[in-house]
Amino acid sequence: MKLMSYNQALALNAQPLPPLSRVLVSLALTVAGWELRHRTRKQLAQMPKHMLRDIGLSESHAEAEAEKPFWRA
16 A cells, blocks of 8 residues: 655645645654554564565564564654
8 A cells, every 4th residue: 555645645636735734634644654654564573484485574674674663664
């Protein structure tokens, strides 16, 4: 799933958003990105070894990725 970028969100409207709305849209997209990272890393941490091999990840790489905080890309 790909998150909509800030510019894509603005392009949906013909008229530019007011400044406060732009800030709120940006904040909402940031929080959505954090939630997606958190969920994905949680799933990665629970993946069995054979599935990690199937997607080309070592256990150590998967563990390192899963341990990152949600705000770090």
